[in-house]
Amino acid sequence: xxxxxxxxxxxxxxxxxxxxxxxxxxAILRGDLEPGERLMEKQLADSxxxxxxxIREAIRKLELEGLVVMIPRKGAQxxxxxxxxxxxxxxxxxxxxxxxxRLACEKMSTEExxxxxxxxxxxxxxxERKDVYGMVxxxxxxxxxxxxxxxxxxxxxxxxxxxxxxxRFRVAYLRRFNRYKIIQQEHQEILQVIEKNQVExxxxxxxxxxQNQEKAVIQLIRxxxxxxx
Amino acid sequence: xxxxxxxxxxxxxxxxxxxxxxxxxxAILRGDLEPGERLMEKQLADSxxxxxxxIREAIRKLELEGLVVMIPRKGAQxxxxxxxxxxxxxxxxxxxxxxxxRLACEKMSTEExxxxxxxxxxxxxxxERKDVYGMVxxxxxxxxxxxxxxxxxxxxxxxxxxxxxxxRFRVAYLRRFNRYKIIQQEHQEILQVIEKNQVExxxxxxxxxxQNQEKAVIQLIRxxxxxxx
DNA sequence: TTCTAGAAAAACGTATATAATATAAAGTAT
DNA sequence: ATACTTTATATTATATACGTTTTTCTAGAA
Numbered sequence: 479x480x481x482x483x484x485x486x487x488x489x490x491x492x493x494x495x496x497x498x499x500x501x502x503x504x505a506i507l508r509g510d511l512e513p514g515e516r517l518m519e520k521q522l523a524d525s526x527x528x529x530x531x532x533i534r535e536a537i538r539k540l541e542l543e544g545l546v547v548m549i550p551r552k553g554a555q556x557x558x559x560x561x562x563x564x565x566x567x568x569x570x571x572x573x574x575x576x577x578x579x580r581l582a583c584e585k586m587s588t589e590e591x592x593x594x595x596x597x598x599x600x601x602x603x604x605x606e607r608k609d610v611y612g613m614v615x616x617x618x619x620x621x622x623x624x625x626x627x628x629x630x631x632x633x634x635x636x637x638x639x640x641x642x643x644x645x646r647f648r649v650a651y652l653r654r655f656n657r658y659k660i661i662q663q664e665h666q667e668i669l670q671v672i673e674k675n676q677v678e679x680x681x682x683x684x685x686x687x688x689q690n691q692e693k694a695v696i697q698l699i700r701x702x703x704x705x706x707x
Numbered sequence: 708x709x710x711x712x713x714x715x716x717x718x719x720x721x722x723x724x725x726x727x728x729x730x731x732x733x734a735i736l737r738g739d740l741e742p743g744e745r746l747m748e749k750q751l752a753d754s755x756x757x758x759x760x761x762i763r764e765a766i767r768k769l770e771l772e773g774l775v776v777m778i779p780r781k782g783a784q785x786x787x788x789x790x791x792x793x794x795x796x797x798x799x800x801x802x803x804x805x806x807x808x809r810l811a812c813e814k815m816s817t818e819e820x821x822x823x824x825x826x827x828x829x830x831x832x833x834x835e836r837k838d839v840y841g842m843v844x845x846x847x848x849x850x851x852x853x854x855x856x857x858x859x860x861x862x863x864x865x866x867x868x869x870x871x872x873x874x875r876f877r878v879a880y881l882r883r884f885n886r887y888k889i890i891q892q893e894h895q896e897i898l899q900v901i902e903k904n905q906v907e908x909x910x911x912x913x914x915x916x917x918q919n920q921e922k923a924v925i926q927l928i929r930x931x932x933x934x935x936x
Numbered sequence: 937t938t939c940t941a942g943a944a945a946a947a948c949g950t951a952t953a954t955a956a957t958a959t960a961a962a963g964t965a966t
Numbered sequence: 967a968t969a970c971t972t973t974a975t976a977t978t979a980t981a982t983a984c985g986t987t988t989t990t991c992t993a994g995a996a
Contacts, residue, residue, distance in 0.1 A: 491779055491780070493779065493948095493949065493950095494949075494950070495767070495949085495950095518976095518977070518978095519977075519978075520976090520977075520978095528950080528951085529950060529951040529952070530951085530952090530978095531760075531949080531950055531951065531952090532949085532950070532951095534764060534978090534979090535763060535764060535767045538724070538764045538767040538768050539767050539768070539770070539771050541768070542768050542771040542772060543771060544864075550720055550722060550978090550979095551720075551956085551957055551958065551977080551978055551979075552957095552958075552959095552977080552978075553977070553978060562860075563860075563861070566859045566860055566861040566862065567861050569806070569810075569859055569861075569862070570803070570806070570859065570861050570862050570865060573802050573803060573805070573806040574799070574802060574803075576802070577798070577799070577802040581798075630795045630798055630799065631791075631792075631795055632792070632795040632796050632798075632799050632869075632872075633795065633798070633799050635773075636799060636865060640861075643861075722978095722979070722980095723979075723980070724979085724980095747946090747947070747948095748947075748948075749946085749947070749948095750947095757980080757981085758980060758981040758982070759948095759981085759982090760979080760980055760981065760982090761979085761980070761981095763948095763949095779948095779949095780947085780948060780949075780986090780987055780988065781947085781948080781987095781988075781989095782947070782948065
């Protein structure tokens with residue numbers, strides 16, 4: 479007989495490389511590490527209190543994730559994101575979002591539909607108290623529920639990566655414009671078409687939702703560029 | 708004045724980790740390393756004549772690429788591919804292929820159209836001399852031309868990764884059935900709708916093309932499973 | 937024979953050491 | 967003063983070393 483309590487704190491072991499990986503990824507996405515900034519191994523190793531080995535292995539993963547670029551014998555640096563990059567990412571994202579809602583029409587359970595409604599409510603509450611981070615979280619959650627309902631692991635994995643690529647702009651984007659009203663309305667539409675199993679319409683609405691996001695983010699970037707001149 | 712000849716063999720430096728990465732990836736995709744097989748660092752290091760460091764860094768990349776899974780304190784092993792995995796991958800692939808041909812309708816140049824026709828001809832020739840590897844290459848090339856014409860780097864990158872996931876089945880698949888006639892016919896259709904800018908139709912044809920592939924590959928796997936019992 | 941215990945071996949995770957290369961600085965010749 | 971070496975330094979790339987965990991193998995008991 480195995481004591482259930484023993485299972486509790488088999489506090490999951492995480493290799494240092496993954497701790498470092500998560501830390502660095504966070505730092506990049508939050509903007510603490512700016513685009514173009516070099517990631518020097520020794521410096522990072524010292525500041526994180528580990529050796530260079532786990533740092534290097536974490537960087538290898540960030541490299542494939544597309545968050546850093548390697549320059550041979552010069553090390554890694556945080557990627558610069560261009561307007562073109564954002565267009566490319568969101569073009570793909572739109573297609574995958576359309577796929578997701580189409581599948582969601584078939585597969586979504588009533589429990590998940592209920593979750594969607596809850597998250598929308600929470601989004602509303604976050605908006606009311608001007609909690610931008612809360613809104614971002616709830617927006618992400620909304621789409622996550624849809625993607626999870628597709629039960630397509632690969633789709634989920636790819637979309638997570640795409641989201642990561644432009645995550646840095648999310649907060650600025652939601653804060654800047656009064657985007658949240660539009661987002662809310664679009665979420666409402668998406669929910670309705672899924673409920674009604676209107677596949678064609680669902681794809682259309684989801685695509686537009688992402689395209690609107692694209693327009694807004696790009697507008698944001700252009701304005702920022704103008705400011706920096 | 709720079710002597711042009713000097714540029715020739717500035718034989719590009721490739722870090723050992725990338726050499727190892729490519730080697731291992733090849734081995735996995737070719738099936739030399741079988742699903743479930745463990746990748747032991749020292750053994751690989753010895754057989755490739757390098758130290759464990761570049762091996763480990765290569766494995767980190769394979770890990771994120773989805774070709775190996777890590778088991779903590781047990782190392783890496785080649786992923787097992789399930790039927791579900793293939794369905795997931797090809798479901799996403801179909802959506803992206805549809806996106807690609809839609810964009811191709813707008814953006815494809817006459818040169819690229821010409822390339823498409825050439826590749827189809829070469830596919831035909833490979834088929835005539837029963838050259839399966841040649842056919843696989845030309846099939847991949849056909850789709851590559853379409854993806855390149857979209858000028859969406861992210862799309863290209865994702866599709867390359869998806870292709871990789873199920874590449875192991877390509878050869879068996881083309882050899883086994885007389886799939887090549889169907890493939891050829893479908894390529895022909897895709898070419899035509901792109902030429903005529905028939906966006907809706909293009910998406911439909913491309914989607915079906917991938918779905919057919921999915922059905923065939925899955926049928927293949929089921930038969931193989933049956934044989935192994 | 938089968939199961940368990942314990943020791944030995946193997947393999948991973950991490951750290952450190954060495955080699956190679958690029959960057960920056962200083963010195964020299966024109 | 968400028969351009970070109972040379973030298974020093976910093977940083978990456980690779981190899982090796984160490985400690986711990988896991989696996990394997992063997993001996994002994996049930």
